[in-house]
Amino acid sequence: MYFDKPFLHQASFNKRLKTTGGRYHLSSHQLDFNPAILDVYDEEVLIGIIKHELCHYHLHIENRGYKHKEKEFKELLKQVDGLRFTPQLREPPERKVYLIECSKCKKTFQRKKRLNLSKYRCQCGGKLHYLSK
Ligand SMILES: [Zn+2]
Ligand SMILES: [Zn+2]
Incomplete structure (x- = not known):
């Protein structure tokens, strides 16, 4: 048509x-x-x-x-009048991920396992903390 x-x-x-x-x-x-x-x-x-x-x-x-x-x-x-891009479709439910932030450079990381952050540092030397529970 x-x-x-x-x-x-x-x-x-x-x-x-x-x-x-x-x-x-x-x-x-x-x-x-x-x-x-x-x-x-x-x-x-x-x-x-x-x-x-x-x-x-x-x-x-x-x-x-x-x-x-x-x-x-x-x-x-x-x-x-077609669409240029497909709008974002919901992804299949993902496994829980932990969001970690560097308190110095504010870079964020994702990890699948919960780590003891006192043992790790960011590349910039900053301390890390969790943004998610
Ligand atoms: Zn296409
Ligand atoms: Zn950092």
């Missing part, structure tokens, strides 16, 4: 996509979309992602500039 030309290949939801919203396969011309988009965002976002992938699709099939940095891609994306 937005491109005024038909989509002649397959599009499907693929649960294996993690943080990407969609993917265009250069070899098979298939499109994959992440069903988790609809858990987090409304349909409008999914449509924006579909438009984005269709820009890759149509330009690639027509041998035009289909890559993100190419002018034709940028122009077509703007024309159909």
Whole structure:
């Protein structure tokens, strides 16, 4: 509808996509979309992602500039009002991490285990303390 030309290949939801919203396969011309988009965002976002992938699709099939940095891609994306980036999708729940801060240079570190910080120092020589419990 937005491109005024038909989509002649397959599009499907693929649960294996993690943080990407969609993917265009250069070899098979298939499109994959992440069903988790609809858990987090409304349909409008999914449509924006579909438009984005269709820009890759149509330009690639027509041998035009289909890559993100190419002018034709940028122009077509703007024309159909597609999304430039997939909005951040929720990551699968991570294991707890401990956040450590250097009291001198304020640099922060993440560790999976709780350490006895009195034994360690920052690279700058500063003392370390926990920012998380
Ligand atoms: Zn893309
Ligand atoms: Zn430091």
